[in-house]
Amino acid sequence: MKKAHLTVQSNSEIADQIYKMVLKGELVRHFTEPGQFLHLKVSDAVTPLLRRPLSIADVDFAVNEVSVIYRTDGEGTRLLSEKKEGSMIDVLGPLGNGFPVRRIEPGKTALLVGGGVGVPPLQELSKRLTEKGVNVIHVLGFQSAKDVFYEQECLAYGDTYVATADGTYGEKGFVTDIIREKQLEFDVLLSCGPTPMLKALKQQYGHKEVYLSMEERMGCGIGACFACVCRTGESDTSYVKVCLDGPVFKAEEVAL
């Protein structure tokens, strides 16, 4: 957990309103697990005031570079998309606990399920898992053909299925439809994406070993403000913090 200014190496649109930005700096050395995130100050002005959380998509320790993939949604991500090569960004990170690569044994099969801008962290995850000898299968869900990205990158590591909600690319339907229809077999499921998707996965595969990366609006990003809590279901007052304890949790740790 460091605060530093990283240099923008590149920043370009890779799908409809989806940008990839590569950042360089010493801070990269502190990265440990795929699924960790960066908390970025997108502007020096007082508006937007808060930082923006973005998952780390890819790390290259050799050159101290990380990439993030983001959708231009509101003002913050729009400002981010305007950053020029060579400019500096105030970054807090790497934050949180990612996917527990260390706990997945070689030879096992991991099903990686990503939805929309939940897909990015799966790239580094795939890389780490395959390096370790884990077999990976990817299921990626998008709204429409124009939103699809990262299919090629995933194919490099293992089987990859793409679903679009409107059927304009790959299979028509949701990621859960694909898993069922293709009868995909796996030992562990790792997923990142919108909450309804995570919920469906937990419901259908909760008896298995499932890890979910959660999203919640954040204040501090470091555990101090209690903005990003998620109930565990244990007791009335028990909770975890997405920013500090997560964003990746075992499915049974979070009440969805």
Add this chain to the structure above:
Amino acid sequence: MKKAHLTVQSNSEIADQIYKMVLKGELVRHFTEPGQFLHLKVSDAVTPLLRRPLSIADVDFAVNEVSVIYRTDGEGTRLLSEKKEGSMIDVLGPLGNGFPVRRIEPGKTALLVGGGVGVPPLQELSKRLTEKGVNVIHVLGFQSAKDVFYEQECLAYGDTYVATADGTYGEKGFVTDIIREKQLEFDVLLSCGPTPMLKALKQQYGHKEVYLSMEERMGCGIGACFACVCRTGESDTSYVKVCLDGPVFKAEEVAL
């Protein structure tokens, strides 16, 4: 009175914390009198929210360029000083009524008195007056040697005296000291600078033909908000608006 985006042609420091910025665009054609000002939006963000008024220092109709000279004082002017060549600035202007060059007859002698960042509009004024055959004498007041600018430009048009409050350049003292000590003779006095200076000039030379360019905090810059009023002294409720009726007034029109 137009709103347009002008292009920054250049922007550089010409004295300690004093910048000169040259702007280009069609809007320049609407300029009529030296002493008019531009109302600039220094940033697209909501902070700083309001525009910043800056006097037009110099106009070149041939290439549609105006220059402004400003001191980096607060946040707005600091942001302005960071504008790069080629960037665009949202400008409202030219606003207000300037010095009445048309009313000053050839052969007469005009004393131009500027204090600090009140000096810039005198440049265009000097140019216009001399073009017309009016003799000009300049008296410029600054805090200190490091603040001095525009002496050379003024010398090109007529005698120029510089006073600094701390005596580190030119004569030590205020502009009024110089006018008295050098026994400067003139038919009309035109001045722009801090209110205490304008007040002293009005007090000492109010019986003559004196024009003063006033400064006041502004909201709209176009006469709608009543932020920038100045009493005329005629009645309890009589006033002029600096942005619309001024910024240049005959000394007797404003109660200082």
Add this chain to the structure above:
Amino acid sequence: MLEVNLPGLRLKNPIIPASGCFGFGKEYAGFYDLSCLGGIMIKATTNEARFGNPTPRVAETSAGMLNAIGLQNPGLEHVLKHELPWLEQFDTPIIANVAGSQVEDYKEVAEHISKAPNVHALELNISCPNVKTGGIAFGTDPAMAADLTKAVKEVSAVPVYVKLSPNVANITEIAKAIEAAGADGLTMINTLVGMRLDLKTGRPILANKTGGLSGPAIKPVAIRMVYEVSQAVQIPIIGMGGVQTAEDALEFLLAGASAVAVGTANFVNPFVCPEIIEQLPRVLRQYGFQSVSECIGRSWKHEKQPAHHRA
């Protein structure tokens, strides 16, 4: 798609420049044809001409500004003789902002100004934070606010809207008192009381010391108040506070406003009102709405699903 009908006001669109931020229209008429506006809220008028407070009268703050104009205006007679007749050339209803120090002052201005042919509604300014007497005092006490409303309703020839102050602990209480007193509508919010110090002198920047805070900074406070009050009263609300874009205007409509006034943003961009009017149809459609009236109060009308969820 943009029309809204309110007591006294047939608005061709819901966008109205806010009082005090548009003078009497003259300056903006130099930029565009004022007939495009839903209506115009003119500068507060008092019975006698007023100079207002000493300068400096404005100061800037984060995402906002402070003003302490102090109700400067040329007085009732001048407004009736010069400003209102000049505005008759435009095809847009005028909402006359009425101010005073005592109930009698309000009554006098209301009675006369409400008879001007192009004045279609009054806006009682009981919320100006920048004058010593009257103004905000009426706006923070439900009983005083109700009495004033009643008195003005008796003499006004047109519907009366009352402008609420946000500087209160319980705005619905005041709103309900004003509704019960017979007001035809509410306008809200006026400015929050604020101050900024000049570090160089150690003193307040404004000569009046305190001023009214407006601009994007106060929008969340305004939205909250419109949301609460619109559920507590039956009369319509013209919402305002920090509107800069068509999206902001939509947010006010969803919160429960029936029309939207734009204040400070006029200073930043003199074309802001026509630009919002131009953008509004696109923005409505983008969020699944076919008309302004359909949006009003959608944030709390839970029985109906937002349009784009129907499909």
Add this chain to the structure above:
Amino acid sequence: MLEVNLPGLRLKNPIIPASGCFGFGKEYAGFYDLSCLGGIMIKATTNEARFGNPTPRVAETSAGMLNAIGLQNPGLEHVLKHELPWLEQFDTPIIANVAGSQVEDYKEVAEHISKAPNVHALELNISCPNVKTGGIAFGTDPAMAADLTKAVKEVSAVPVYVKLSPNVANITEIAKAIEAAGADGLTMINTLVGMRLDLKTGRPILANKTGGLSGPAIKPVAIRMVYEVSQAVQIPIIGMGGVQTAEDALEFLLAGASAVAVGTANFVNPFVCPEIIEQLPRVLRQYGFQSVSECIGRSWKHEKQPAHHRA
């Protein structure tokens, strides 16, 4: 130059992280040594553990943010057993923020937490806008605020500061009632009640609907209130609301605060408190001051000329 002595609090400098914006210090201890801080206002503590409100709990606004955490905290026992002992390693006084639904709750927490060795003062949170019972209800009624203050003073082993709500028409009235009831100091301001709608759903972004507005947007409101209250009471004020820089801190001192708390800015820059502390001496000197104590209330102490005008 930076020391300030207040009831119960010998502060090595006037900069204190604000309650709810610093947890119980653990996270920020990962960034710097907390001993550099003037003091620490810990997260509101209630007698029982609370989960708080559903998420989303934060939303962004122009130059500000809304929060509706809802006083989530691990409860008195846990704070006494774990959080406060852990904080003992740092050489800085703790100000314990005390909350509850009823007078009895406040008393219970105050009595026990005030006995912890490193708790040097209490901050009574009578201004939380995000809970249904207690909180802000106490903060908008002078009589209730006074009764609560009295009750807590009776049981507290350390000086009691009361945290004021800005959501009132007359803050000096409440401040005076609290002073008369025996409070040792005031802290102000808590957040303004606000709301933001999500245009896509047409609903409030916050699950709690309304939230508390903090950040630079509210600084002018806070400065105005500190300026007014500091002239109306004799007890010291810890000022807050939108502080991001040493200049902002100076503005609060000049307005009449004796120390300054920093809230939201910690989220933007975790190092903001030590950075302000480092900058403060330079900023004081730049504006002609030799010490913090010399600045306090300068904006209204007209009998004395600001230092740099003496010469």
